[in-house]
Amino acid sequence: MFRTALRNLLAHKTRLMMTALAVLLGTAFVSGTLVFSDSVGGAYRDRLSKSLDDVAVSVTTGGPSTDPKEQATALDDAMVKRIAALPGVASVRPSVSGMPMIADRHGDPVGGDWGSDGDNYVPGKDGKDSRYPLVKGRGPAAEGEIALDAKTAAKAGVTLGGTVRLAVDGPVIDKKLVGIVKTDNPRVSAGAGLALFDTATAQKLFGKPGEFTELAVSATPGTDQTALTAKVRATLPKTFEARSGQELAATQAKMIDEQTSSIRKTLLIFAGISLFVGVFIIANTFTMLIAQRTREIALLRAVGASRRQVVRSVLIEAGLLGLIASALGFVLGIGVATGLHPVLNGTGASLPDGPLVITPSAVLSALGVGVVVTVLAAWLPSRKAARIAPVEALASVEAAPAPRSLVLRNSLGAALTALGVGVMLYVTRFKDSGGINYAMAGSALTLAGLIVLAPLLSRPLVRLFGRLAIRLHGVSGKLARENALRNPRRTAATASALMIGLTLITGLTVGAVSADRGMSTMGAPDMTADYKVSSTSYLGLSPEIARTLAGQPGVAAAVPLRSAGFQTDTSPGSVTATDVRALGKVLDVTVTGGSLADVRGTTAVAVSDKFAKEHRLTVGSTLPMAFYDGKKATPRVVAVYKDTDILSSVLAAPALVDPHQEKVRDSQVLVKAAPGKAGDLAEKIKETLGKNPLIKVQSQDDLRRHEAGSIDDILYLMYGLLGMAVVIAVVGVVNTLAMSVFERTREIGMLRAIGLDRREVKRMVRLESVMIAMFGAVLGVGAGVFLAWSTGHLLRSSFPQYEMVVPWGRIAVFLLLALAVGVLAAVWPARRAAKLDTLEAIGAQ
Amino acid sequence: MSHTAAYAVPRSPAGGAVAARATGLSKVYGQGETRVAALDSVSVEFRRAEFTAIMGPSGSGKSTLMHCMAGLDSISSGSARIGDVELGSLGDRQLTRLRRDRVGFVFQAFNLLPTLSALENITLPLDIAGRQADPEWLQRIVTTLGLSGRLAHRPSQLSGGQQQRVAVARALTAKPEIVFADEPTGNLDSRSGAELLGFLRESVQALRQTIVMVTHDPVAASYADRVVFLADGRIVDEIHAPTADAVLDRMKAFDAKGRTN
Known part of the structure; x- marks a missing residue:
């Protein structure tokens, strides 16, 4: 039977080509994902092991302490000396790190959202820092000096001897570039910038003079890391943390694995969708092959092959096909892995470069998945092969098998669809993500139901398209319609593949466009200020900036908002500190009780209505607040305001909050322009603040666009990932058409003989293709809109501005694309049909 | 009886106009060593409202002659005409239209076409041409062929004989100048076959159609007005008003000659 299977495979090479392509594309996606995530993980790990190469123990200050006695000690020179004196310690590298923002040519921060890493340059005995090998120049040694890595220098547009502009949490500082270094820092290879300073300068910028943020202890050869870590820990105050290099590497490796596995999972979901779409094509092909081979199989049965042997032969054929296609798919997958890197980086994810990592498990999974999917998809058709009776070998040629009844299938499909729709309608009664599992189950059921029901649905829809086609193209339209209706199962399976892709695409589009609309109404509607000035780093803005802005001509008001964390009796909270009397100039606060004017000093606060409800507060009650410096306050609630995105849930005067902060920093400054001066104020503000890379000035429009932009990026990424499923569906349409043309060779010959010319033959195939594609597209778009509508209800509580929008324009584009897909898929089969030699086709010669 | 010489020059038509005519028609397959002449300078006329049968052993070129005359196959040399149209000068699209x-x-x-009903199959050539069927003519054909009750049926619901009658109806419905039938009874049992041949005969007599039928069955050939015999790509004989026995005798004679050659 193996030989029969192999022979069959070889005999039907061309007919199996499209099926192989479908499997190939699916496995290419899977293996591409696996190779890609292995490579990214490998690259991270590689960088990491290099950067932790000679770190035996790492000492950090740990979290802020609540015990004032321990607060006194810091990672200072004395501590360095104490640790360096321990036996087994080779050296101690004290680092002071932070996150400076380095300005590029336009005054924007280098490294985008990643920002830059700042560190101190610690010259060893030879005057060089082994962690940062110099490429050019020398290490920074004085306050006005800086070293960068080559990429950062290029982005900042500075060469050796030039001036680097940067900011940490205040105004712009100028430093002279004295050296270019190399680094193994994984963040930097991922896209962040790197800046090095001499230790004293770094301490001034990022911490306190004489204090370090981390001590990297290296051990003498032959010293046990764990033992040394224990020894180091024993010399430290309790709050400090000492971790061995191994431990550190393990923690970071775990983080990397989590990160890469989340990318891997997301991609595998899409790869899975592609494979699932491929299942329809494989099943379709084997069904057709078996129908075409009925006599052959009957002959095998007649000469003594058992049903089991027939089934096995079909499955072996599928398995071989799967194996060959997935092997090719794996090769293509390596290409996909190489290509994914720039694609994902292009959408904002910054992934390190590194060699491709091809693990045996990736190879085995890709091949395994390819073979299993192909064999499973061929399983149902193989049952059909088993049902072929030996006597059919003797039957006359003409006896086409009577179409099997669809009653059972239709009832099952109707039941599944009804159940799915029912569940989705139930989902609309949820207001939050509690219904997400129902939504997923309901969507799956609805789709499954539609797939099962598709042969029934194909009749009215194809008839409808047929009416149009006949009006436009006459007889070739009619023939196309009849061909599309001839085998509803085949048409349905082909269209289903396309339907799945379009359901997802439409659903995501409706969701994204609706969210976009919601956000655009959101923006910051209560902000009456013209601009929001905020920091690109998490450190916030120095209060000096608000003062500078307030004195700026053209500025009517510049109100700084500070936020700080605190703890209530039960939960953590966040408080906004600001000059409440000035707040009205930049923000429309709706007060529902009490008066905001009473919020002043250290004893009065206002709370949002939501917070008040959650904590059962009213005007007059007291709010116990524990700040992170360990001090407590119990201010009185004097006002309640309507919850807004700009303010935290508690509003207080700076007098209450500032004393508890290590450094007072504004999280944002809201700027109201003087009448008529709003136009070019943004530029002027940036100018005034010295084109500080730390400063972000956003108008109302910018704020809206920022939110919407990120949604669009994700949507386009999804389109790209779902594109593969659509491509496979197109391959499926090509496959079906090519097989149909092959099956109808004699018919086409007859049509040619009685007067259908080549052009009309082509048109007939093309119209059939378009009808199948449009059928799939209409079902997909309909299902997508419905599922998006019902699932959208889950956002009602967390995203009240979300408003269902049906993007008719885009839907029209999808349908047009489906039309184009139909035309495109038909190119090759139509040409084949038109090229058929009439005489050969009618079987004369 | 001499062979080619007698038929090299077409005889003047005995009666009626000529519907189709081959003059020195040759069809050659392959080149050089593998060159095979399927038709070797064949000249023949098919007169209007005449039922001609083409007979000959397999490989004699009878199907090739039909394909060339019907515009399904190209001509190597000589001329083939339907009415006044020279087929050799036509491109694929014009041939299709013809x-x-x-x-x-x-x-x-x-x-x-299994997807179309009997009626739709019958009117298919007219649909392709974008023309309307002449209802009276259609009615007449359908009645003559005994298909009145079967028009809404799909081919799979018809017997083999009925399917062939639908095919005949389709061939006649556009009032073509000539109908070519390639072994039309080959797949039928003898009763359905006889019935179908009766209808073909009838359509020549009653509807004044011109029919050229390729067959190897002497009984089928006996329904024709004239039988043309082909061997090795040449016309070797012709019988008018044939009987099955006469045809059979003539064929036996060729067979015997073939064996002695």
């Missing part, structure tokens, strides 16, 4: 408008076909099998 077949559509002026030629009818009945094949041995696979005559009908």
Whole structure:
């Protein structure tokens, strides 16, 4: 039977080509994902092991302490000396790190959202820092000096001897570039910038003079890391943390694995969708092959092959096909892995470069998945092969098998669809993500139901398209319609593949466009200020900036908002500190009780209505607040305001909050322009603040666009990932058409003989293709809109501005694309049909 | 009886106009060593409202002659005309149009589109041409062929004989100048076959159609007005008003000659 299977495979090479392509594309996606995530993980790990190469123990200050006695000690020179004196310690590298923002040519921060890493340059005995090998120049040694890595220098547009502009949490500082270094820092290879300073300068910028943020202890050869870590820990105050290099590497490796596995999972979901779409094509092909081979199989049965042997032969054929296609798919997958890197980086994810990592498990999974999917998809058709009776070998040629009844299938499909729709309608009664599992189950059921029901649905829809086609193209339209209706199962399976892709695409589009609309109404509607000035780093803005802005001509008001964390009796909270009397100039606060004017000093606060409800507060009650410096306050609630995105849930005067902060920093400054001066104020503000890379000035429009932009990026990424499923569906349409043309060779010959010319033959195939594609597209778009509508209800509580929008324009584009897909898929089969030699086709010669 | 010489020059028509005519028609396959002449300078006329049978052993070129005359196959040399149209000068699209408008076909099998009803199959050539069927003519054909009750049926619901009658109806419905039938009874039992041949005969007599039928069955040939015999790509004989026995005798004679050659 193996030989029969192999022979069959070889005999039907061309007919199996499209099926192989479908499997190939699916496995290419899977293996591409696996190779890609292995490579990214490998690259991270590689960088990491290099950067932790000679770190035996790492000492950090740990979290802020609540015990004032321990607060006194810091990672200072004395501590360095104490640790360096321990036996087994080779050296101690004290680092002071932070996150400076380095300005590029336009005054924007280098490294985008990643920002830059700042560190101190610690010259060893030879005057060089082994962690940062110099490429050019020398290490920074004085306050006005800086070293960068080559990429950062290029982005900042500075060469050796030039001036680097940067900011940490205040105004712009100028430093002279004295050296270019190399680094193994994984963040930097991922896209962040790197800046090095001499230790004293770094301490001034990022911490306190004489204090370090981390001590990297290296051990003498032959010293046990764990033992040394224990020894180091024993010399430290309790709050400090000492971790061995191994431990550190393990923690970071775990983080990397989590990160890469989340990318891997997301991609595998899409790869899975592609494979699932491929299942329809494989099943379709084997069904057709078996129908075409009925006599052959009957002959095998007649000469003594058992049903089991027939089934096995079909499955072996599928398995071989799967194996060959997935092997090719794996090769293509390596290409996909190489290509994914720039694609994902292009959408904002910054992934390190590194060699491709091809693990045996990736190879085995890709091949395994390819073979299993192909064999499973061929399983149902193989049952059909088993049902072929030996006597059919003797039957006359003409006896086409009577179409099997669809009653059972239709009832099952109707039941599944009804159940799915029912569940989705139930989902609309949820207001939050509690219904997400129902939504997923309901969507799956609805789709499954539609797939099962598709042969029934194909009749009215194809008839409808047929009416149009006949009006436009006459007889070739009619023939196309009849061909599309001839085998509803085949048409349905082909269209289903396309339907799945379009359901997802439409659903995501409706969701994204609706969210976009919601956000655009959101923006910051209560902000009456013209601009929001905020920091690109998490450190916030120095209060000096608000003062500078307030004195700026053209500025009517510049109100700084500070936020700080605190703890209530039960939960953590966040408080906004600001000059409440000035707040009205930049923000429309709706007060529902009490008066905001009473919020002043250290004893009065206002709370949002939501917070008040959650904590059962009213005007007059007291709010116990524990700040992170360990001090407590119990201010009185004097006002309640309507919850807004700009303010935290508690509003207080700076007098209450500032004393508890290590450094007072504004999280944002809201700027109201003087009448008529709003136009070019943004530029002027940036100018005034010295084109500080730390400063972000956003108008109302910018704020809206920022939110919407990120949604669009994700949507386009999804389109790209779902594109593969659509491509496979197109391959499926090509496959079906090519097989149909092959099956109808004699018919086409007859049509040619009685007067259908080549052009009309082509048109007939093309119209059939378009009808199948449009059928799939209409079902997909309909299902997508419905599922998006019902699932959208889950956002009602967390995203009240979300408003269902049906993007008719885009839907029209999808349908047009489906039309184009139909035309495109038909190119090759139509040409084949038109090229058929009439005489050969009618079987004369 | 001499062979080619007698037929090299077409005789003046005995009666009626000529519907189709071959003059020195040759069809050659392959080149050099593998060169095979399927038709070797054949000249023959098919007169209007005449039922001609083409007979000959397999490989004699009878199907090739039909394909060349019907515009299904190209001509190597000589001339083939339907009415006043020279087929050799036509391109694929013009040939297709010619077949559509002026030629009818009945094949041995696979005559009908399974997706269309009997009536739709019958009017298919007219649909392709974008023309309307002449209802009176259609009615007459359908009645003559005994298909009145079967028009809404799909081919799979018809017997083999009925399917072939639908094919004949389709061939006649556009009032073609000539109908070519390739072994139309090849797949039928003898009763259905006889019935179908009766209808073909009838359509020549009653509807004044021109029919050229390729067959190897002497009984089928006996329904024709004239039988043309082919061997090795040449016309070797002709019988008018044949009987099955006369045809059989003539064929036996060829067979014997073939063996002695």
